[in-house]
Amino acid sequence: GQFQRATGRTVSATYGSSGNFYTQIQHGAPFDLFLSADIDYPNRLITERLVEPDSLFRYATGRIVLWWRKGRALDPTRGLDALRDPRVRRIAIANPDHAPYGRAAVAALRKAHLLEQVQAKLVRGENVAQAAQFVESGNADAGIIALSLALSPALRTSGSYYEIPATEHPPIVQAAVVVSASRQKSAAREFLRFLRAPEVMSLMATFGFVRPPSDEAAK
Amino acid sequence: MTTLRAVIRARVSADFLLDVDLAVEPGITMLFGASGSGKTTVLRCLAGLRTPESGRITIGDRVLFAADTGVDVPPQQRNVGYVFQQLALFPHLTVEQNIHYGLSALDQDTRRARSREIAASFRIEPLLQRRPDQLSGGERQRAALARSLVTNPQVLLLDEPLSALDHASQSRIIEDLRNWNAARGIPILYVTHSHREVFALGARVIVLERGTVLADGLPEHVLEAPEQESLARLTGHENVLDAVVESIRPDAATMQCRLSRSDVELEVPRAKGEPGSSVRIAIRAGDILLATEPPRGISARNVIAGTIGALRREGATVILQVDTGVPFEVHVTPGASESLGLAVGRPVWLVIKTHSCRTVV
Amino acid sequence: MTTLRAVIRARVSADFLLDVDLAVEPGITMLFGASGSGKTTVLRCLAGLRTPESGRITIGDRVLFAADTGVDVPPQQRNVGYVFQQLALFPHLTVEQNIHYGLSALDQDTRRARSREIAASFRIEPLLQRRPDQLSGGERQRAALARSLVTNPQVLLLDEPLSALDHASQSRIIEDLRNWNAARGIPILYVTHSHREVFALGARVIVLERGTVLADGLPEHVLEAPEQESLARLTGHENVLDAVVESIRPDAATMQCRLSRSDVELEVPRAKGEPGSSVRIAIRAGDILLATEPPRGISARNVIAGTIGALRREGATVILQVDTGVPFEVHVTPGASESLGLAVGRPVWLVIKTHSCRTVV
């Protein structure tokens, strides 16, 4: 909406898992701009010369939270230690094999020396949204999900969260890149410029995305 | 006794209503009727495959169906043996397995013994390991018959079970069937359209026409003394003649009739009808004796002169067309035909016994 | 002329080999044989539904099958009408649609006209809108016959097409079929196991036994003068008697035989066999004349005295068991039986013409 107002151009968005988009771009998908949840994918595409290396832009860093439904007797003050509670029998995370938020969640658990203890309790969603659904539907007692999800209108009212400090897990750098095969590269670059605008960045913050380190953002 | 009683009304289609009242006593009863007269429908009702709109079916004291009380015993509990007109052998089972099918309650040995025995008597022993699609039409019919008989049912319903068999096989199986039932004495209802089978098998015959019972009784009475023209034709009374009653002789219980459009006179048994009224007279072609010179000193009252108009052979019968003013059909044996030197154009005399003439309506 | 010629060998199973050489000329040829003799198999080979291992099938000049040149015209191009023993009416089509099925090349009106005409002659007009499962067995048979005839095939193969019909309907359809072919003159091969149909329809008959042609010719020759005992029995020669040749009279072309285990003598037509050799003599029960007093002044050479041992009625026939030292079966008409006053125990004389006796092997 804002971009359209600012530039008169329309953006049509396609959502999905970053891994799938990576594969699809490999095989010639007609995308213009790739907003990845993990900088790993754009980097690979750069190596494969399928995207414009100079357009890489880290637009945000993701944050993870421990999230549970309201009414669960989880003690928010204990942080991740709350997961030691024996009443917590299922903990939902995104699949750490390929989902960045899942990797972060596992890292955080390891750092808290909880991983071994909760390993048997972990259930994996294909992506972080699914992990959230596991908790939301009452099938898991808690989950480690993206802050942006915890803040989303659907979950904000139904659950509570504990924000895991950014220091407890490797940064989840989210990067955008222009696809080489795109037929509207200039428009794509224009949209990237729009994302850099301070007001957009602050808007993202309200959605739970943290501004990335500025030196890298300038790249 | 385990008589099968059935009073049934079943509407088959807008223009066909089955409405019959039958009693099938132990022994073989033939159900005889033209194609489409409702024979198969009767069997289906008795077997429980069709529910009549109203009526009652009992075997002895056992009620199989009663529209008023709502009793309707399902087919699998009726203990009725049924050989379908289309056979309905199980295509995925061998002949032996088909025969075993109804014997599940017995142990393996008894089953095998029973099936071997029945297969032997129907001469299908070499076929026991074949599937139905590897059999000829007649072999299938024998297998279907064996499958039903082997279960020792309380009632047996057979829908033209021998129609695909040659006369020799038919005769043998008919003999087997009679022996089989001699020991059991169950009611057997046997559908056929063949006179031959009616006489060979039946102690009793029920004649169906358009869904109703036309006649019922001993074969010789019903088929020999038909009271309706349609039945007369159905039972091989090839000659059905219009006539007018001339006079009545109450003492001899006969009446004198003149055939229409001729001056041929016939003496027939007394029946309803006053002098001057119209009647029809049915005579079997085989009941007429033929002479090549005017017969003398015989008891028969009716001797009619005529000329052979046509002569042809059909099987063991020579069929003559004799013109006497009205055309008569006469059957003689080939032997008789030859020894009498019958030929077209020859003058002959027909000798008809009074009691060979039936008055029909 | 469009004669159908077939020389075929087809192995049906380990113990059944079909091996025949047939010529079916225009007109009706009956294919006659006991159940399982291979009649249906012959038809399937002719129609192209079964490929023989070797041989040749032609209609006139047209080769339908030739094992040596590899010609094998598929069924749909043979232009052969076939009425299946199991009918094979299309269950999803009405009778009318079934009849129309083979007429796709014609326009709607012609098609309708043709089907109405044939339906009328087979008396199935009121059934045209029904589906096969709404028909009786005989009605189905008539529908199947109509479906094949309406296409005007070059050859017609009929597998027991009238077995489910009453005699009246049979006669009518036989008449129709004869008329139908009078105008066309195509070869019709008609399978049956009924003498009645052989004589009523056939100009020629081919007799099959266990896959081979046993005899072939005019019905009266083949079925009346059988050369094999099996054929004699099949064709209703109820009496087949063992005998020994006593003497030969070359001038009269006859020989004198004595029946085994008795002193009854018979004069029979001369056949292979020297004095002292064994022969078998077949006599139809209907060819034997019966007299209640010793006949005088008749031409027949064979007059045998005996006593009635048993008497029963079957259809239009009275069947007598006459004991003459050897048992004879004799058939007479009910009329004759009555007028002669036949009864068990009565002494009778059998009169057998020399030419009613067949020597069989």
Next chain:
Amino acid sequence: MDWQAIGLSVRLATLVCAILLILGLPIAYWLTFSRRRWTFLVESVVALPLVLPPTVLGFYVLMAIGARSPVGRAWEHWTGHGLAFTFEGLVLASILYSLPFAVQPIAAAFSQVDVSLLEASALLGSSRWRTFTRVLAPLSLQGIITGAVLSFAHTLGEFGVVLMVGGNLPGVTRTVSIAIYDQVQGFDYAAANATALLLLVFSFAVLSVVYGLTRKPWSVTRS
């Protein structure tokens, strides 16, 4: 409500269902009537696409028709655009995936038809084609309907393959199943429920009409 996606899905399912019938009928015919001994092996191959997870199948299809594959490049050469991420690509992938649903029930139905009816048809002068259309197919109607329904419904609901090969492009390859998936992923349950309900009601209506109209009319049990 994402009407565009619904329309696209219905179009896709109808087209795939139609093509599958056109392909499935002859394949089923061959499987049923071929006298070759190895027919059953082909029958097994036909069922194989089923055992792969849809996304993985989609992945392989993408490899096979993508810009890097010979097929993809040939297609691009002829049509000027790639096959992946187009409606045509979607159709192709869906056909591959749903093929067994069409073929197998039809083949099963064919094998139950009484051979003598096919023989009777041939003897009445009908070509194989006419015997097929006038006798075999009508008598196998229930099996054909089953094949059509399963492939239609399955294509409507198909997600993994479509996602992989289609790329979720609105109006081109974004089917209703993907739309609902996105709505669920986006926690927009109200929209997801509404779309799902609409899809269910529509499918129910279509199926009811199909089943209601095709109850085998000639097997009316005699009662």
Next chain:
Amino acid sequence: MDWQAIGLSVRLATLVCAILLILGLPIAYWLTFSRRRWTFLVESVVALPLVLPPTVLGFYVLMAIGARSPVGRAWEHWTGHGLAFTFEGLVLASILYSLPFAVQPIAAAFSQVDVSLLEASALLGSSRWRTFTRVLAPLSLQGIITGAVLSFAHTLGEFGVVLMVGGNLPGVTRTVSIAIYDQVQGFDYAAANATALLLLVFSFAVLSVVYGLTRKPWSVTRS
């Protein structure tokens, strides 16, 4: 090679296939022989799970069996643990999803069996059950095999529903389809190819045996 996942999938598919036959046969019987007018509506309902994207169906199942639903609470009450993320939950969801694949081909096959054979069986004293097992089922063998094969293969390959309800627990709910998916997502194509190939070979072997053994033996065309 993830043997654990393969074993789990085979176990799941076999179990689901068996249960689906046990459920599907009576449902198909009822659909075929019920004289009620609205049978065809039920027939349509049976096909409905198909039209939803698997993940969405999985999502609804998850809601239905979750701790907040009566079903989930009742199950937890009886067994002491939830239904989600367990093998039982997976079985339940797969059954729901594959039901139409079992029911529809079987019902189609039943409807093609000649009624007079069922009548003949009854008249030989057989109960409905015996008629079913000895006549109807053998004569519908091809349809039943089709139902079994489709539901077996479909369960083997099922991904969306399993993912949603299973939670990807190794040895419990991590099926081979999920394993392959993960391998693809993790760029471990070699492993993915190997696993997929193994799955294909295994499935091909199973299907070949099934089809090879069950070629309708009594319809050997005569010629």
